[in-house]
Amino acid sequence: MVVHASFHISNVNTLVLKRAELDRTTNISGVVFGTDGEPSGEIQGIAARFRVFRVLGSNPLSGNLTLEDVNRYASSACVQGVTTITDLHNDLADQTVEVYRAASRRDAFSVRLVPALASVSHTPEQAVAKLAVLKATNNDKLHYGIVKLVVDGSIQGFTARLRWPGYYNGAPNGLWYIAPEELPVIVEAYHRAGIQLHIHTNGDEATEVAIDAVEAAQIAAPRPDHRHTLQHCQMADAAQFRRMKSLGLCVNLFANHVYYWGDSHYDLTMGPERAHRLDATGTAQRIGVPYAIHSDAPVTPLSPLFTAWCAVNRISSGGRELGKATEALTVQQALAAITISAAYTLKMDHLVGSIETGKYADFAVLEEDPFDVAPEAIKDIAVWGTVVGGRVREAPRA
Amino acid sequence: MTDKPPTIPVTVVGGFLGAGKTTYLNHLLRTGRSRFAVLVNDFGAVNIDAGLIARHDGATMTLTNGCVCCSIGGGFLETLGRILDEKIPFDHIIIEASGVGDPWRIAEIALVEPSLHLNAVIVLADATRIAALLADPHVGDTVRNQFERCDLVLLNKTDLVDAHATRAASAAVAALREGMKIVETSEQTMPDLPQANRKTTSPFRADAVPDVADHEQQFKRWQYQRGGSFDRVRLETALRALPPQLLRLKGACTLAGDTGPSLLQMVGRDWSLTPVEAPERDILLVGVGTDDLPDPAELDRILDRALAAPPAFDHHGGLQPPAISIPLREGQIPCR
Structure with a gap:
């Protein structure tokens, strides 16, 4: 099961569709059909999701935060x-x-x-x-x-x-x-x-x-x-x-x-x-x-x-x-x-958001100055890491 | 073993804020004649007499009549999943849709989930303002959608408006589409759960009628009827001796020494006795079990061991009236 970033849409494979008994005869909203008249695997909405969760045995979107x-x-x-x-x-x-x-x-x-x-x-x-x-x-x-x-x-x-x-x-x-x-x-x-x-x-x-x-x-x-x-x-x-x-x-x-x-x-x-x-x-x-x-x-x-x-x-x-x-x-x-x-x-501007005496020493450490690069290139500036409360942390690399 | 387990009927109760959904659900819970699981949006509005509540553990309220009321605050799909995973299947699942939600979206669950079938979608409408809501620029479309595929409309709060306004409200709802079935109600005149037996809707586009197993055919019923009363201590022993195939047992009985009858309810191994006001003084219990439930005569023998010696006189000194046989209508459990 692949969950879209919005959490509203998921895709499942043919095996899951088969086990969930979702097929060309299914008539509920949220089961999307391909041009061949069969479910494409895209599912939305509460009923289709519930069916898939039952087949999977659990809701992969719930689960406790650790x-x-x-x-x-x-x-x-x-x-x-x-x-x-x-x-x-x-x-x-x-x-x-x-x-x-x-x-x-x-x-x-x-x-x-x-x-x-x-x-x-x-x-x-x-x-x-x-x-x-x-x-x-x-x-x-x-x-x-x-x-x-x-x-x-x-x-x-x-x-x-x-x-x-x-x-x-x-x-x-x-x-x-x-x-x-x-x-x-x-x-x-x-x-x-x-x-x-x-x-x-x-x-x-x-x-x-x-x-x-x-x-x-x-x-x-x-x-x-x-x-x-x-x-x-x-x-x-x-x-x-x-x-x-x-x-x-x-x-x-x-x-x-x-x-x-x-x-x-x-x-x-x-x-x-x-x-x-x-x-x-x-x-x-x-x-x-x-x-x-x-x-x-x-x-x-x-x-x-x-x-x-x-x-x-x-x-x-x-x-x-x-x-x-x-x-x-x-x-x-x-x-x-x-x-x-x-x-x-967030009503936290007295604590964070700018570099100022009395506030937390929280900074993003960038490899380049955003004012020195072209505006089209801001997104490409590399992040070295952060400082949070004065504690320096180099960004973990993959 | 049967090839296909029985499916549980689902009724969805919808309607805009203030239409009376919770009032209706309260009514169904209080008067539940079979084991309902009721999923509600908000416990705060559920108003059940404390005497009817057997257990309340935060997310689930268990009533003495066997019904269960669950809050869907912790996640609707998780709550419904838990209800379906109960060892003893419920007789009926009733789901409250949100006041701004489309009840049909929930009803669709009963169309695709093999262990369920859709009984009915019921939408409540507040007679004092439904006409205005249907025309409201912000919520008119939301309210109109709620009625699009319902089986029954309860036009509620008709006691708060005059006959002319009731007619106008009814006409506004009836105009939404052909064949709208409307029943006028008020807080005092809430109907029981209708058995809609939907035939028009199927989960299949080809309009094949789903092969819905008959609930009763998959279960065995057992009725136990005696004059006289039970001995409390021996009743406890007898109830423990009943076989596990018996899923539940419910009905009226009198305990030796008591002045009035009690309601006995047993679900699985848990049982309770609650004093009730009822004219019957005899024992009339109805049990439901799986289809391998032992022979009724064998079950009768177990409970017979709990009978108190027949008293010659009742507590008022008069003669005990002879046992009266109460005719049981099919599918009815004789307690209130």
Whole structure:
């Protein structure tokens, strides 16, 4: 079984299809057929996945997190010059908490970890109580406190919620994972509890209801410097960015999408006009919304320099420039977006994100100066290693 | 051994937030006449009398009537997998879809999983606002999708609106597609689980009707009926002596010395006795076992050893009424 990086799609071989009794007569959504009328091996959706898991005897996507997993990921972060990393959606089951605690207490652990509690597995009351307990266990490399809400799906999966005119290819509108009428209730509960929210919205309709919810919470219980952050927020238009600015929202834009799915967005999902404003870093910069950029690893590979390269060059994998004139960042802006601005969206800019007396000595050690190389070459700069809390670590080589 | 194990019926309960899904599931759990496994999104809303809860271990609530309620918070597929792996198969699996989810996506599991078959997709609609929801710019499409392939609509909360509004709500749902079956309900008038016996839907594109094994044919039933009462100590011994092929045993009985009848429920080797209010004073138990369950007469003999000496008088000094034979309808387990 091969699992796509999005986790939504898998491929299985003929043997698994046969054992699962998925064949040309199967009529459920999520079993994709080839031109020969037989299942191609691509499966999506809950029913097909359940069937395959039953045949395999277990869910290969579950399984418990181990200390080795976390240490391996910390090494990957070091290879890419990452010194602080988020885990932006986690139920934070007891075992995970224990693994994170054990991992982060080791001096050799080479990354600061910021897990976000998944709201879906808790009521706000439960989550607030759980976070109070978890925050008491924070240490210099483990920072609990934020909560993640997921409002819609993904654009490339046609599950993001879009405003008019919807999907360019006419696909029906996407899915709500939180009902629009429920969102303000949840947002207000966390907002009142003083918790910082990270809200996943891919489509602009989802972004709209998230902004509405934060606006309602700010009216009900005004709170300075809340820094609630919209995650992905890929299709927001300038008017939405202006509302974010006036409400004190931050945004973390998915710059890697321009490269990985830019062509699909141009041809299928958004069409030429809206594809140019995809992940509108330039608009955020001009309007003054605090913004970061991200890879959503493992959805796309972890590499902040590559993400910065995407935001600077705005070129798709097919070679098409998307909104380069209006949305591209300068190298300086892109480097801020992967360092101090990202720290700001986590309320950690007093600890990390810049080299400054009083803050942790966390650095990425690069083989070349990003200001000396051509903007097209930023992604090719080699990472020697990292310094985390003054502890020098050379990146492990394969 | 049979060639093909029996398949478990699955019912999916959908509907937008506030439609009354949990109220309906509470009703099914409380009144469950057979062993239901109910998978819910959120335990917080499940409201079962404490007296009906036999065990509650965080993710699973076991009721005294044999039903089990599981939270799918820990992962839906894992929870459903656990239910299917239970040694004693459940009589029915009922799954609550999320308020913004499409119940058909879950129903499809019952179409591809060989150990399951789809009984029905039931969608609840809140009569006070379904018409507005169907036209809502943000969620109208989500709500309309939920009804697309349902077998039955429970138009709920009709007690909160007048007849005119109920008609309007019903018309709005009926207009979604031809042949929509709508039943008006309220919190006080929730129906039992319908046996939809879907014929229209098959997992096969060629429309072959799946070879669904008849649940009852794969199991043997045993009915034990006696006047009088059990001796508590000897009953314990007798229950232990019952063969493992007996999967469960349920029904009313009276214990010598008690003033009222009790509900006896045994699942596997676990059993419980709960006082119930019922007019019957006699013993009427129904057991279900695998198809190699020993002869009924042999089972009768085991429980007969637990009978208390027939008292000449009841505790009020009157004459014990003669044993009354209660006719059993096919497939009905005589307890409430």
